[in-house]
Amino acid sequence: MLDNKTELHPEHSHETWLGLQPARHKLKEHISQFLTSNVGWKQTDDGEHPPVLGLKVSAGLGKTRTALECIAQHGHDFLENGHILFYVPTLDLAVEAERTFKDLKSDHPSFVMRGRSAINPETRAPMCERADLAKKVAKSAKSVTRAICREDNPNGESFEAACAKGCPYLAQEKTEKNHVVFLAHSYLKSKPPLSGNVALRIIDEKFWKEMIDLQTLPHDAWLFAPDHLKARNLSGAYSTMQAAVTSALKAKTPVHLALRDSDISAETLRDLATAEEMAVPTLELDLRSPDDIVRMKVDTFDHAAANSIRVRSLICDLLANTIDHRGTERLSLAKPSEQSDYRALVKLHRLADLPADAPTILLDADLDETIVRRFCGNAQFERLLVRPKAHVIQVSDRTLASSTFKAEGRQKQRSDVVTIIKREVERAQSNNVLVVATTAVLHALYKDDGKIFEETSTKPQKLYGATVRRFGSKLLGINTYSDFATIILVGRLQLPVVTIEDQLRAVFGDSDVPLDLTTDEKLVSSKTSILRAGNKRVEAKFQSHPDPRGACLLQQGREAQSEQAIARLRLLDANIPKRVLVLSNVPLPGLPVDEWLKFDALVQEKTNVQVSLKYQKLERAIRDGKGQKLKGLRLSAAGLFGDADKVFHTLKLATEFRKKLRTPDVLDWTMAIAADMGMSATSVQLSKGRRGGHPTPAVVFTNAADAQQRSRELWPDYDKHVVTEDSGIAGDDDTAVVEAI
Structure with a gap:
């Protein structure tokens, strides 16, 4: 335990x-x-x-x-x-x-x-024949069933709507x-x-997300005391309360302290809550009325006004229950946005038990x-926890966030992703490849291909031979892709910071530890570790929430979504390891990584070293800076400057290149570059005189038999030219030594 x-x-x-x-x-x-x-x-x-x-x-x-x-x-x-x-x-x-x-x-x-709108499998019709009406009534009725289905009055009499008899939805309640x-x-x-x-x-x-209840109140319905409070002499108290709360929320200071400073008590807040609750208008419906009359009453009822009064009552009740304790962080302000019809909002963050x-x-x-x-x-x-049977390749230097990935200037990045998808489809041959991404990313990839991604389609959609799915709850629990050989995650699903903090306020807004919210709704850089295939960990950085509880909520919607998508391939039961490509550098706690690669390295099927700036610079140097190949290259700083001055223009540049770069590594790079160019390469050690000093490492681009002669021709000032193995270690007894006469 x-x-x-x-x-x-x-x-x-x-x-x-x-x-x-x-x-x-x-x-x-x-x-x-x-x-x-x-x-x-x-x-x-x-x-x-x-x-x-x-x-x-x-x-x-x-x-x-x-x-x-x-x-x-x-x-x-x-x-x-x-x-x-x-x-x-x-x-x-x-x-x-x-x-x-x-x-x-x-x-x-x-x-x-x-539910009411669900399809009855026996009739293929909705469980409730007035499901659309029920959805509207739910906005303002405490009980939809009592409002439009059936009700018992105080006299013990029962009334039912005509459709209630034989209703499949209501029949579920009668299960004995x-x-x-x-x-x-x-x-x-x-x-x-x-x-x-x-x-x-x-x-x-x-x-837990299902338990969150976000209520919003337009600022204009919050700003002024409602008329129905005048009869109870509460208008002044409301205005004082509203001003104190608004000021505290804007200043991001404790609301309960602002209320106390304004001489607002828990009793006053309870009076306000009760007065608002009693003022909520009732949607009066008669179960025996014709359907068209019922619908007319529902359509003409001011649901928005009723909801505003109800939310004000809930806010006052929350404040009454918390003012004498630590207070609450379940209230926040939201700036006007397109989603709110450009109205400022007061938000109430509630959580059901x-x-x-x-x-x-x-x-x-x-x-x-x-x-x-x-x-x-x-x-x-x-x-x-069971180790997944997978060969995991994850990029280390890109997030591939939806907002940047779909931008006009990111065509090259999208083209690189397509290259990876096509290559994996070809590699899988007859086996299937699953691509999972956000809706925005899929729209961008389809658009580049001259096609349209159908968000609402229930049929499998293809992209360059791969099956595509969106991140989200509809991926949970399904076994459709258990026989697929490969999955590619393009980017990750990450909710806006404001949404994460809405969740944070709802779940932890009344805890003993104050919330640590972001500055300007920006995540912060954090350190973690990547679990490598050999159970070793390497340090990595990623964006997280400054509050550890916010980090937990963020991880539930970001890392967990990626891991759940990968799990659709049922990696635990796989006969052979399946391929998992994670095109985002967000660490996934339950996924050991076999290859932790830079994005360009994955695209080009190279190592991280091969796409590094220093490696590419050495590659240009061997091509003589203008596409002409060198005949040999000394690997010291002075040698790089002397033999490849078209790339290493100054000794300072050559010295910077060699900084923190071991000679065996430079030798390995040089030999690998030569192999990629189809050239023979032989390493040699150069030295002057018979005593003291360190030999100068060099490579001549010819076979071992001709290496000494080429070395003497290129660097005649050296007395010794010792042919070595390409690892930089001295060779066997047949290694020749050519000395100057």
Whole structure:
């Protein structure tokens, strides 16, 4: 069991990789043990938290299927007490999970929970025939069901809309027998239409983003005291409160201190919250009214005004609950933008709690303990990590960010990416290649090819023979690409800094440690390490958030997205290592890197040395600066200046070139350059006199038999010309020594 101390940004160590089968055995053991230990758990008081197990497991280990197998084996006792809810990111994955569960031939009843707009698999029509109306009503009604479906009045009378009878959506609530219910993460925040108790929850994949609720209030609806506060003599208090909060948010100073300085109390704030709540207009609908009348009332209702009053009430309530404590950082200001119709906004960052009425298992390849503890302070954690079977090539000097990649001046960079894609498709031959990138990057690549990338297409799209997909949640959990041989990630998915800080405020805005926000919404340079294939680490720099908790949130949307995309090739079960090309230098914690290359080196199929400036300069020198090849080259600074002055124009330039460059390395470079040019090359050691001094290393571009003669012709001032091996080490007994007569 891991140490349960909270770490804001733990260093991930992979020194103890598990074997595939042992890891799968441990996974099943952990889940089974948790189920058998907590089958009889019942909440005895309101403050008691249910047991929670967080399992961080390598993608492809089979966490979903293993959990389903454990439910099939141990679920009977849980179903005697209530439903078993199995949450996955999307409805499609819920359908797939239930199909897998049925394949296990379990006798436990199960079904997929579907929302109003979801398609009924039996009729191919929406589950609710007025799903579009329900979506509009949800903006202003506390309960959509009571507003347009059915309602019980205080007299005990029940009323139903005509469409409520036989409604597939409402029928789900009438399920009497306890079931294994498969449903989307969205139901974690909104109660599913389901009667009865819940005995067990299993949440597959990361869930925390679904719990965030961002409410916005136009600045003009915040700036002035609303008229309905006059009757309660609260207009002055509102204006004072509003001015204090706005001033603090602009100055980035604590809001609760500004309120105290303005003599605003918690009691006053509660009065404001209550007055605003009571003023929220009600959307009055009659279930017996014709559909056209209902739709007219919904369309003419001022949803925006009602929402503004509701958000003001929520803001005042938040301030009332935090003013006498550390305060809150759940409020922020947003400048006018295209997304807000060029209106300034006050933003309220809220976070829903996880349901806490049943034992819970969290399954996630990217599970972050810091984030999970925000929801489940008593969670216990286990990590089961298996080394992926892959040959990983990652670029070390480019991010390939979408904003720059798609720019007009980056045609060369996009062309280089196309070169890599074409080469990998050819290398894979009959096997498939998957390319994953952001929408913006794919649009740019398709445009260069004279084509259009169809964002909404449900069919596989191709680019230069490779299958393409976008980063995002729709890649989670799918096995479609398990037989592919290669994956290429072009760039990475990175949310805007303002979005990351919206998440940071929502998840950690009321914590005891103040938030460390960015300056001008810019990330900062941070140090980390790259895990190399031999379990060695090399230092690397990358852009991160200054707050360790913000760094965790950033990693969940950036590094985790890349690792999840790579996991679609199911690397753990591969017979032979698959090729993974990461065209971004953002380190991926769970991916050992075999080749850490500069982008140009990868494009040209060269080493980092071969694309370095010094290497290229030496290459030009051997070509004599004008395409003519030298006959020989001394490798000392003086020799470079003397033999290749068209490139090394001064002794200072030659000295700078040799600075921090070992002679054996220069010799290796020279021999490699000669080989690339199709020239023979032989290394020689030159010296003057019979005593003292260091020999001068040199290379003559001819075979060993003619090397001494060429060396004497080029450098007659030297007394000795010793032919050596191309490694710079003295040769065998046949090595000849030519001395001046």
